[in-house]
Amino acid sequence: MTEPLLSIRDLRVTFATDGGVARAVDGVSLDLAAGEILGLVGESGCGKSVTAMSVLRLLRPPARIEPGSEIWLDGRDLLALPERAMRSIRGRRIAMVFQEPMTALNPVLTIGHQIAEVVRVHERASRGAARARAVAALEQVGVPDPDLRARQYPHQLSGGTRQRVLLAMALVLHPAVLIADEPTTALDVTVQAELLALLADLQRRLGMAVLLITHDLGVVAELASRVAVMYAGQLVEEAPVQELFARARHPYTQGLLEAAPRLAPRDGPHGSGGRHGGGAGRLRVIPGTVPPATAWPSGCRFHDRCSAAWDRCEREAPPSHAVDASHRARCHLAAEPERRAALPVALTGSVR
Amino acid sequence: MRSFVVRRLVQAVTVAAAVTTLTFVLIHLAPGDPLAGTMDDPRIAPSVRAHWRQVYGLDRPLPVQYVRFLTGVARGDLGFSVSYNEPVIAVIRRAVPNTLMLAGTALVLSFAAGILIAVIQVRREGTLTDRALGAISLGLYSLPDFWLAQVALLAFSYWLPIFPAGGTIDPVIHPYLGPAAAALDRVRHLVLPAVTLAALTAAWIARFQRAALLDVAADDYLRTARAKGLSEWTILVRHALRNALLPVITLFGLSLSAFVSGAVFVEKVFGWPGIGSVAVDAVGARDYPVIIACTIIGSILVAAGSLIADLLYMLADPRLRRAEGDADGGATSAVAGA
Ligand SMILES: Nc1ncnc2c1ncn2[C@@H]1O[C@H](COP(=O)(O)OP(=O)(O)OP(=O)(O)O)[C@@H](O)[C@H]1O
Ligand SMILES: [Mg+2]
Numbered sequence: 001m002t003e004p005l006l007s008i009r010d011l012r013v014t015f016a017t018d019g020g021v022a023r024a025v026d027g028v029s030l031d032l033a034a035g036e037i038l039g040l041v042g043e044s045g046c047g048k049s050v051t052a053m054s055v056l057r058l059l060r061p062p063a064r065i066e067p068g069s070e071i072w073l074d075g076r077d078l079l080a081l082p083e084r085a086m087r088s089i090r091g092r093r094i095a096m097v098f099q100e101p102m103t104a105l106n107p108v109l110t111i112g113h114q115i116a117e118v119v120r121v122h123e124r125a126s127r128g129a130a131r132a133r134a135v136a137a138l139e140q141v142g143v144p145d146p147d148l149r150a151r152q153y154p155h156q157l158s159g160g161t162r163q164r165v166l167l168a169m170a171l172v173l174h175p176a177v178l179i180a181d182e183p184t185t186a187l188d189v190t191v192q193a194e195l196l197a198l199l200a201d202l203q204r205r206l207g208m209a210v211l212l213i214t215h216d217l218g219v220v221a222e223l224a225s226r227v228a229v230m231y232a233g234q235l236v237e238e239a240p241v242q243e244l245f246a247r248a249r250h251p252y253t254q255g256l257l258e259a260a261p262r263l264a265p266r267d268g269p270h271g272s273g274g275r276h277g278g279g280a281g282r283l284r285v286i287p288g289t290v291p292p293a294t295a296w297p298s299g300c301r302f303h304d305r306c307s308a309a310w311d312r313c314e315r316e317a318p319p320s321h322a323v324d325a326s327h328r329a330r331c332h333l334a335a336e337p338e339r340r341a342a343l344p345v346a347l348t349g350s351v352r
Numbered sequence: 353m354r355s356f357v358v359r360r361l362v363q364a365v366t367v368a369a370a371v372t373t374l375t376f377v378l379i380h381l382a383p384g385d386p387l388a389g390t391m392d393d394p395r396i397a398p399s400v401r402a403h404w405r406q407v408y409g410l411d412r413p414l415p416v417q418y419v420r421f422l423t424g425v426a427r428g429d430l431g432f433s434v435s436y437n438e439p440v441i442a443v444i445r446r447a448v449p450n451t452l453m454l455a456g457t458a459l460v461l462s463f464a465a466g467i468l469i470a471v472i473q474v475r476r477e478g479t480l481t482d483r484a485l486g487a488i489s490l491g492l493y494s495l496p497d498f499w500l501a502q503v504a505l506l507a508f509s510y511w512l513p514i515f516p517a518g519g520t521i522d523p524v525i526h527p528y529l530g531p532a533a534a535a536l537d538r539v540r541h542l543v544l545p546a547v548t549l550a551a552l553t554a555a556w557i558a559r560f561q562r563a564a565l566l567d568v569a570a571d572d573y574l575r576t577a578r579a580k581g582l583s584e585w586t587i588l589v590r591h592a593l594r595n596a597l598l599p600v601i602t603l604f605g606l607s608l609s610a611f612v613s614g615a616v617f618v619e620k621v622f623g624w625p626g627i628g629s630v631a632v633d634a635v636g637a638r639d640y641p642v643i644i645a646c647t648i649i650g651s652i653l654v655a656a657g658s659l660i661a662d663l664l665y666m667l668a669d670p671r672l673r674r675a676e677g678d679a680d681g682g683a684t685s686a687v688a689g690a
Contacts, residue, residue, distance in 0.1 A: 058579060087583060089581070090578070090580060090581035091579060096579045098572065098575065100572055103571065103572040103573065104572045104576045105573055105576065106576070106577070106591050106594070107595065107670070108594045108598075108670060109591070117577075117580060117582065118580045118581070121580065121581055121582055122581060153671070155670070
């Protein structure tokens with residue numbers, strides 16, 4: 001990989017809660033190269049959004065980014081910037097699209113105003129010029145009748161259009177990095193597909209880097225060039241997209257792949273007949289749930305849910321092993337090939 | 353929108369009529385009448401008393417008096433004031449502009465100050481500034497208005513005589529002042545009563561506005577605004593406050609009735625010749641027609657206040673402005689913006 005555009009180094013974020021200190025993000029290092037789409041996946045609560053919000057420093061107390069964390073962009077550590085300098089990055093160099101199109105727009109301001117605001121705060125643009133840019137941005141994201149829409153309020157638009165508006169708002173200044181936090185989760189399937197196609201198209205045209213956060217491995221398969229898998233506040237696996245789908249090394253990643261509707265083998269030896277046997281369409285899910293961030297398990301954080309775990313996993317936290325130059329996995333199996341060979345086929349990375 | 357206004361106007365008239373009737377009945381249930389003070393003197397012959405009561409129609413049965421009163425009101429005739437010795441309408445016409453001036457100024461002052469205090473508090477949430485302002489507004493909020501008025505009068509026109517003690521103008525020098533000096537004279541007279549009247553409401557609005565601002569503080573669109581690179585002040589004023597104003601606008605109607613009743617004491621203390629002063633004097637003099645007229649004016653002001661509040665609310669919240677296109681489809685009549 002070439003010199004990364006955005007580089008997250010050992011990011012640690014804690015929340016002081018009543019139940020103790022939640023280590024929501026616990027030592028994440030992640031590089032985003034110019035022009036690539038990096039998928040960030042993982043179950044709910046594993047720290048994807050907190051990671052994303054940290055990049056723009058949008059977290060508010062009780063969240064705390066621990067000292068020692070670094071996020072580099074343009075040769076500067078964003079976490080060390082004064083607030084004023086950070087503001088000039090937000091919306092201009094790094095933009096973000098959020099999960100909830102219904103509530104992410106201000107209900108009492110017009111769409112045009114909300115987009116033009118980004119232009120006006122970062123550039124000395126006149127009201128009219130900013131407005132024209134807003135209309136152009138709406139047009140770019142495929143909103144029909146952009147002039148009229150610019151004069152409307154969020155409640156007058158459908159969910160899909162609102163998400164397009166959020167995209168227009170994020171892209172109006174052509175940022176180098178776009179962070180999209182589950183941009184389509186709240187939308188229905190056809191609208192989702194349209195928006196993802198739009199996102200891919202814009203990414204190509206504007207040449208920006210995208211950190212695409214999602215639950216949906218199908219989305220990742222379609223759009224991303226690389227994938228990072230998160231579990232319990234840590235990255236557990238990272239690989240180019242084909243490599244990951246073909247040879248996932250971490251049992252957690254394998255579990256996610258099996259649970260993905262469009263990717264799970266429909267008629268393979270494990271698609272039916274297993275624990276959830278009862279039809280070819282049934283999915284396997286990873287047993288158990290993500291533990292609370294206040295009490296990550298000892299050793300490997302996944303060991304209590306892992307069918308391949310042995311005593312070492314409970315005792316000793318695995319480091320992130322380099323499987324090859326572009327593939328890393330945080331699993332003892334990656335260092336013990338003999339043990340891998342002894343495992344049943346489902347856990348050796350032959351999902352596809 | 354138009355039908356809404358019409359409906360609210362009908363509502364306002366109904367309320368005014370009900371309040372008027374109630375006042376009429378209550379007043380007549382109380383012993384004594386407007387002539388009691390001057391006429392119920394053993395030295396005045398009963399026949400003379402009876403004569404004057406007949407002249408003023410006070411000898412008729414209550415329902416008859418009521419009907420006569422209503423027909424008068426319908427003709428714009430509010431009756432004749434015994435204590436002022438002139439038509440009630442003349443008394444009211446003199447007093448209403450003064451009250452509107454005082455209440456209007458207090459209204460603007462209280463909302464401006466209350467919202468500003470709340471914005472500062474929220475910007476400095478949890479700091480000493482926040483807590484100090486909170487304590488001050490809680491303190492003000494729990495003071496009685498007549499007490500505050502008297503203390504203000506004592507403090508700023510007696511101990512520290514920077515403001516005049518009463519009236520709307522200086523009767524001696526006002527006629528000789530140029531336009532600018534005359535206006536200043538009016539403002540100087542307005543300051544103490546308006547500030548006193550505004551203070552309590554400002555404290556009330558500040559507490560309410562602060563809560564409303566903290567209520568929207570976790571809303572998603574504020575996070576979006578932050579991600580755009582806006583400053584905290586811009587986010588607070590343009591995004592949070594615009595939304596948090598909505599519940600406060602509903603206070604507008606309520607505050608108007610607070611001003612109308614608050615004005616009664618404050619006007620009296622500062623010798624401000626408005627509806628409040630007139631009402632207090634009329635009660636003392638048992639001047640029924642004037643009392644009833646004041647009640648009608650009061651209920652009109654309150655009804656107007658809540659109507660204005662509703663209209664402001666519709667103006668401030670685009671979701672309530674109907675007759676526009678809904679989700680995507682109805683783009684035809686969409687003329688939102690502006
Ligand atoms: N405001 C908060 N207070 C306390 N803990 C929090 C808060 N926000 C997040 N967390 C903690 O951070 C962890 C990670 O949350 P995050 O929102 O990043 O998950 P996610 O991976 O984005 O999940 P999802 O897919 O549901 O969006 C949560 O499990 C929770 O413990
Ligand atoms: Mg999330």
